Amino acid sequence: MRQGRIGSPRRRLTALLGLAAVVAIAAGLRILIGRSWDSQGWRIEFAWPAAEVAGFRLGAVAVASTVGAALGISGLLLQTLLRNPLASPFVLGLSSGATLGLAAAMLAASTVGVGVGVGSGLGSVVPAFVGALATLAVVAVAGRRREGLDPLTLVLAGVVISSLCGALLMLVNHLLPPGTRGDLVAWTMGRIDEQPDPLLLGGTAAAVVAAFALGVAGADRLDVALLGEDEARSIGVPLGALRWAMLLGAGLLAACAVAIAGPIAFVGLVAPHLGRILAGAGHRHLVPASALAGAGLLLVADLARQPIDLGAGRLPIGVLTAIVGGPVFLVLLRRGRLEGWS
Amino acid sequence: MKRDAVVVEHASFAPSRRAEVVLEDVDAAATAGRITVVVGANAAGKTTLLRSLAGLLPVPTGRVTIEIDGRPWTPWSLPVRRRAAHLAVLPQRVRLAAGFGVEESVAMGRHALPRRPERVAEAIERWALGDLRERSVDTLSVGQQQRVGLARTMAQHEAGGVLVLDEPFAPLDLRETARAVGVLRDAAAAGATVIASVHDLGLASRFGDDVWLLESGRLIASGAAGEVLVPERLEAIFGSDAIALAGLDLRGVRSSG
Numbered sequence: 001m002r003q004g005r006i007g008s009p010r011r012r013l014t015a016l017l018g019l020a021a022v023v024a025i026a027a028g029l030r031i032l033i034g035r036s037w038d039s040q041g042w043r044i045e046f047a048w049p050a051a052e053v054a055g056f057r058l059g060a061v062a063v064a065s066t067v068g069a070a071l072g073i074s075g076l077l078l079q080t081l082l083r084n085p086l087a088s089p090f091v092l093g094l095s096s097g098a099t100l101g102l103a104a105a106m107l108a109a110s111t112v113g114v115g116v117g118v119g120s121g122l123g124s125v126v127p128a129f130v131g132a133l134a135t136l137a138v139v140a141v142a143g144r145r146r147e148g149l150d151p152l153t154l155v156l157a158g159v160v161i162s163s164l165c166g167a168l169l170m171l172v173n174h175l176l177p178p179g180t181r182g183d184l185v186a187w188t189m190g191r192i193d194e195q196p197d198p199l200l201l202g203g204t205a206a207a208v209v210a211a212f213a214l215g216v217a218g219a220d221r222l223d224v225a226l227l228g229e230d231e232a233r234s235i236g237v238p239l240g241a242l243r244w245a246m247l248l249g250a251g252l253l254a255a256c257a258v259a260i261a262g263p264i265a266f267v268g269l270v271a272p273h274l275g276r277i278l279a280g281a282g283h284r285h286l287v288p289a290s291a292l293a294g295a296g297l298l299l300v301a302d303l304a305r306q307p308i309d310l311g312a313g314r315l316p317i318g319v320l321t322a323i324v325g326g327p328v329f330l331v332l333l334r335r336g337r338l339e340g341w342s
Numbered sequence: 343m344k345r346d347a348v349v350v351e352h353a354s355f356a357p358s359r360r361a362e363v364v365l366e367d368v369d370a371a372a373t374a375g376r377i378t379v380v381v382g383a384n385a386a387g388k389t390t391l392l393r394s395l396a397g398l399l400p401v402p403t404g405r406v407t408i409e410i411d412g413r414p415w416t417p418w419s420l421p422v423r424r425r426a427a428h429l430a431v432l433p434q435r436v437r438l439a440a441g442f443g444v445e446e447s448v449a450m451g452r453h454a455l456p457r458r459p460e461r462v463a464e465a466i467e468r469w470a471l472g473d474l475r476e477r478s479v480d481t482l483s484v485g486q487q488q489r490v491g492l493a494r495t496m497a498q499h500e501a502g503g504v505l506v507l508d509e510p511f512a513p514l515d516l517r518e519t520a521r522a523v524g525v526l527r528d529a530a531a532a533g534a535t536v537i538a539s540v541h542d543l544g545l546a547s548r549f550g551d552d553v554w555l556l557e558s559g560r561l562i563a564s565g566a567a568g569e570v571l572v573p574e575r576l577e578a579i580f581g582s583d584a585i586a587l588a589g590l591d592l593r594g595v596r597s598s599g
Contacts, residue, residue, distance in 0.1 A: 006446070224450055226440070227437050230393070230398045234431035235426060236454025237453065
């Protein structure tokens with residue numbers, strides 16, 4: 001978009017290849033780089049790991065790239081649906097809903113006296129997923145109009161439901177036994193599991209592949225969806241069904257991502273913008289670019305946090321993405337990269 | 343040449359929850375090969391009428407029909423492809439997709455139709471957008487964006503179809519207005535049914551073959567431009583000060599119409 005010009009098709013393709021290369025390099029480094037403990041303290045080593053270790057690191061790579069791609073596509077679909085550059089998977093309140101779902105499950109478990117298994121592994125994934133889906137349902141119903149989904153109402157409903165979930169979360173926190181509050185706080189910092197549940201990860205990966213394929217196949221329609229409602233209809237794209245598809249697709253992807261990795265901030269917001277800067281606004285290139293940018297961002301963040309230990313273990317991934325992602329977004333904003341969206 | 347025609351019968355809009363502009367028992371017909379201009383004060387119902395013609399609003403009472411190959415259709419329920427091929431629309435506020443180039447934006451008009459790149463190239467040339475082909479639309483002026491919107495609408499328009507344009511000239515300078523008038527006249531000459539709202543009464547009187555005059559949701563006059571746009575009627579609607587301010591010489595229109 002230099003001097004107001006759009007990139008040539010060749011440049012867009014080059015950008016996609018570049019993004020894919022970044023993903024591959026980050027994944028490779030994540031597998032090769034490790035830490036070991038000796039008399040001098042923690043040490044970073046760079047070597048081909050033993051098979052078992054390689055398996056763990058491969059697990060982390062699979063989680064980071066799948067979750068990152070899910071967040072990237074989800075954020076893109078929401079920005080297109082809501083015609084709003086500030087949209088991210090979490091404007092709809094999905095992360096608050098997921099956190100609330102988990103907190104409620106922990107409270108229920110501690111009240112009944114079960115406790116075991118809730119808050120870790122599948123015990124955190126299921127309640128978080130249910131919480132995110134419940135929020136999505138409430139937002140979708142609230143954003144429904146006679147004429148179809150209304151983007152502005154969706155955003156406002158998301159904001160309201162986010163803060164409502166926040167309030168309920170405080171209530172649940174207040175009621176939780178003090179010993180378990182830490183688990184909840186740790187969960188909100190995000191995590192890249194080195195031993196992911198294969199079924200869960202496989203399901204998310206399948207959703208990502210499906211969204212990717214549908215997004216590329218329907219790229220022209222997504223382009224037209226950026227126009228006004230009247231224009232889209234006149235040109236031959238009634239937005240009704242398309243908006244529902246975008247909302248449900250984006251919501252499901254975000255719910256999967258949040259259930260696996262916790263509420264990881266800014267990836268879903270920044271990835272589509274990076275994709276747009278590099279590969280242009282057309283969805284044929286932008287859908288792959290957003291997926292690759294999301295995967296790349298999360299892989300790089302996961303790689304970067306490996307050596308960062310402030311005395312309490314490796315830095316949680318969500319902390320890093322928020323600390324880095326916020327300023328990055330601010331720079332994009334200041335450099336006018338978001339212009340033209342109104 | 344296949345020609346589509348548009349007929350409005352007793353179309354009414356009751357105020358809805360959202361207090362839309364009311365239309366009351368509007369009866370009119372637009373003829374293929376002619377330019378019909380819709381005139382009226384602000385909030386007279388021009389946009390509501392045009393949107394119902396364009397199939398962007400269902401008509402609760404009465405009927406709006408567009409005749410395609412001898413068969414009447416309601417614009418609101420036209421199947422997607424048929425609609426795209428027979429009904430090209432320019433909304434009041436043209437909205438383009440941020441980050442897209444001018445050529446890409448014009449080509450979006452062909453989305454539901456056979457691609458035919460020559461139609462896109464022709465529209466770009468006709469609207470003098472050649473130098474801006476690769477420019478991102480959000481770096482354009484409002485007038486340039488309007489031209490892109492018009493070019494997109496014309497790239498979609500198939501000969502003999504219906505063109506509905508809400509204030510097509512509003513953001514254009516004189517030269518571009520003249521260009522737009524030329525393009526639309528050519529389309530009409532090639533058999534199109536052109537229906538456009540125009541604020542500028544002088545322009546309306548020179549551009550339109552026929553005029554629909556709306557006041558407070560009612561069609562108070564329709565027919566040949568010279569018969570509808572008479573001073574007494576316009577003064578009654580807009581006030582004599584406004585007619586004097588616009589420096590309108592409507593006698594000239596009357597004699598030529």
